Amino acid sequence: MADYSTSLLISDAKIKMYVSYVVYICLLLHPSLAQTWMQAGYWSSGSEFPISDIKSALFTHLICAFANLNSSSYQLPISSDGELNFFVFTNTVKQKNPSITTLLSVGGESANRSIIVSMVSNSYHRKSCIDSSIKTARLYGFQGLDFCWVSANTNSDMSNMALLFEEWRAAIDSEARNSSQSELILTATVPYSRYSQSLTYPVDSLKRNLNWLHILVSSWINGGLPATKLVLGLPFYGYSWTLVDPKDNTIGAPASGPAKSEDGVWLFKDIRNYIQRNGANSVYNGTYVVNYCTVGKTWNGFDDVEVVKIKVSYAKEKKVLGYFVWQVPFDDNWMLSQAASASANADNPQKKGRLLLINILIPIVVLLLLVGALAYYLLRVKRKREGKTFELELISIIA
Numbered sequence: 540m541a542d543y544s545t546s547l548l549i550s551d552a553k554i555k556m557y558v559s560y561v562v563y564i565c566l567l568l569h570p571s572l573a574q575t576w577m578q579a580g581y582w583s584s585g586s587e588f589p590i591s592d593i594k595s596a597l598f599t600h601l602i603c604a605f606a607n608l609n610s611s612s613y614q615l616p617i618s619s620d621g622e623l624n625f626f627v628f629t630n631t632v633k634q635k636n637p638s639i640t641t642l643l644s645v646g647g648e649s650a651n652r653s654i655i656v657s658m659v660s661n662s663y664h665r666k667s668c669i670d671s672s673i674k675t676a677r678l679y680g681f682q683g684l685d686f687c688w689v690s691a692n693t694n695s696d697m698s699n700m701a702l703l704f705e706e707w708r709a710a711i712d713s714e715a716r717n718s719s720q721s722e723l724i725l726t727a728t729v730p731y732s733r734y735s736q737s738l739t740y741p742v743d744s745l746k747r748n749l750n751w752l753h754i755l756v757s758s759w760i761n762g763g764l765p766a767t768k769l770v771l772g773l774p775f776y777g778y779s780w781t782l783v784d785p786k787d788n789t790i791g792a793p794a795s796g797p798a799k800s801e802d803g804v805w806l807f808k809d810i811r812n813y814i815q816r817n818g819a820n821s822v823y824n825g826t827y828v829v830n831y832c833t834v835g836k837t838w839n840g841f842d843d844v845e846v847v848k849i850k851v852s853y854a855k856e857k858k859v860l861g862y863f864v865w866q867v868p869f870d871d872n873w874m875l876s877q878a879a880s881a882s883a884n885a886d887n888p889q890k891k892g893r894l895l896l897i898n899i900l901i902p903i904v905v906l907l908l909l910v911g912a913l914a915y916y917l918l919r920v921k922r923k924r925e926g927k928t929f930e931l932e933l934i935s936i937i938a
Contacts, residue, residue: 576599576855576860576861576883576884577599577600577751577770577860577861577862577863578597578598578599578600578861578862578879578880578883579598579599579600579601579602579753579770579861579862579863579864580597580598580600580601580602580863580864580866580867580876581602581604581644581863581864581865581866581867582601582602582603582604582628582866582867582868583604583605583647583866583868584603584604584605584624584625586866586868587868588867588868590624590627590628590631590632591631591634593631593632593635593867594635594873594876595632595633595635595636595639596635596636597873597876597877597879597880598636598639598864598867598876598880599638599639599640599861600639600640600641600642600863601628601632601639601640601641601642601867602641602642602643602644602685602863603624603625603628603641603642603643603644603681604644604647604685604687604866605644605645605646605647605649605650605687606625606643606644606645606672606675607645607646607647607650607651608645608646608650608651608654608655608658608668610651610654612667612671613654613657613658613664613665613667613668613671614667614668614670614671615645615668615671615672615675617675625643625675625679625681626679628641628679628681629641629679629680629681629682630680640682640683640724641680641681641682641683642681642682642683642684642685642724642726643672643675643676643679643681643683643684643685644684644685644686644687644728645668645672645684645685645686645687646686646687646688646689647687647689648687648689648690650687650688650690652690655688655690656696656699659696659699659700659702659703660695660699662702662706665702665703665706666706666710669703669706669707669710670710672684672707673710673711673714673723676723677720677723681723682721682723682724683723683724683725683726683750684707684711684723684724684725684726685725685726685727685728685753686703686704686707686725686726686727686728687727687728687753688700688727688728688729688730689728689729689730689755690730691729691730692730692738693738694738694739696738697738697739697740697741698741700729700741700744701741701743701744702744704725704727704741704744704745704748704749705744705747705748707725707748708725708747708748708749711723711725724750725748725749725750726749726750726751726752726753726770727745727749727752727753728752728753728754728755729745729752730755740762740763742762742763742764745764745768746763746764746765746768749768750768751767751768751769751770751860752764752768752769752770753770753772753863754769754770754771754772755772755774755865756772757771757853757857760857760859766857766858766859766860767858767859767860768860769859769860770859770860770861770862770863771850771853771854771859771861771862771863772862772863772864772865773842773847773850773851773862773863773864773865773875773879774842774865775806775807775842775864775865775866775867775869775870775875776804776805776806776807776841776865776869777804777805777807777810777839777840777841777842778797778803778804778805778839778840778841779797779798779799779800779803779805779810779837779838779839779840780794780796780797780798780803780837780838780839780840781794781795781796781797781798781836781837781838782794782795782833782836782837782838783795785833785835785836788833788838790824790826790827790829790831790840792838794838798836798837798838799837805839805841806869807841807842807869807870807871807875808869808870808871808872810832810839810841811871811874812871813834813839814832814839817834819832819833819834820832821843823843823845823846828846828849828850829841829842829846830842830843830845830846842875843875844874844875844878847875847878847879847882848878848879848881848882850862851879851882851883852882855883861883862879862883864876864879
């Protein structure tokens with residue numbers, strides 16, 4: 540009888556090992572786990588661009604922006620309009636891309652600098668912001684949080700930024716341990732330009748506590764962080780200037796000031812419409828890797844399809860984690876988004892072959908898993924019946 544029980548245990552162990560192996564292979568082949576390149580995009584809750592119109596299949600990550608801080612509680616107060624957008628964002632974009640990852644961004648370029656500085660410089664204020672952000676992300680179904688602080692410009696800001704991310708990461712880790720939910724992603728967007736090179740960035744804190752960093756310029760690539768922690772920004776906007784002399788319209792020509800807006804910023808879709816309406820020609824400059832056009836005294840510099848493809852190729856060459864779009868609604872009929880996505884997935888037959896293999900093997904693996912589970916169940920039932928029969932026969936013999 541001991542030999543029979545041992546045999547039963549060995550058979551059960553083999554079956555369990557088989558089922559576990561099939562489950563492991565199934566998880567290993569899952570498309571979301573095979574993904575190695577990030578294609579992210581920001582969408583602003585203040586935008587008139589409907590969430591339902593976002594072509595989320597062109598992205599792997601979408602970032603809903605921006606949640607602001609209350610000036611006294613430093614929590615995330617959400618207006619009724621913003622609350623509706625945050626509530627439906629994740630479910631809406633997942634309808635077209637079920638594997639999309641969504642994040643909620645705090646702050647933003649128009650955020651009140653004094654409120655952010657007051658928050659990061661006080662431990663109680665930081666805790667209030669952190670706890671509120673985690674609660675809000677969970678409430679609205681976001682899988683991560685992003686902190687967009689583009690106005691940080693002093694060494695004190697940098698020191699407090701380091702503390703903020705240390706405490707934020709600790710709170711996220713603690714919340715995940717004490718709940719049944721997966722750990723939230725933590726990312727950030729911080730400034731970096733020739734005007735801020737004298738600042739001491741908290742590179743160690745950024746490296747240790749962030750899943751990745753959104754960078755607005757390529758200077759960060761040599762800034763001390765590993766490439767796998769960096770996501771390069773693609774600006775879906777340009778700048779317009781008023782030329783001093785319309786005949787002198789090359790890059791670097793004298794200008795009397797911004798055109799079209801107070802700071803000269805102009806959305807890509809508006810630039811495209813302006814070019815078509817005025818019959819202007821877009822010129823590509825390979826030295827500066829930029830497109831520009833002129834209409835009279837108005838000079839416009841921007842990234843067109845060709846530039847976007849070059850920047851994505853550059854990001855791949857530098858082996859950064861991927862790219863992010865600033866912002867999704869600024870595109871013109873998805874021209875730039877499609878160009879970026881196509882460039883990201885081009886010249887990679889190995890990835891395409893693997894994805895094809897995944898699509899073929901997953902149904903097979905799932906079927907094997909089901910067959911294995913059924914066989915395991917039937918064998919256990921059979922073994923139990925045989926065991927009972929054996930015991931009855933043994934009792935009969937002894938009696």
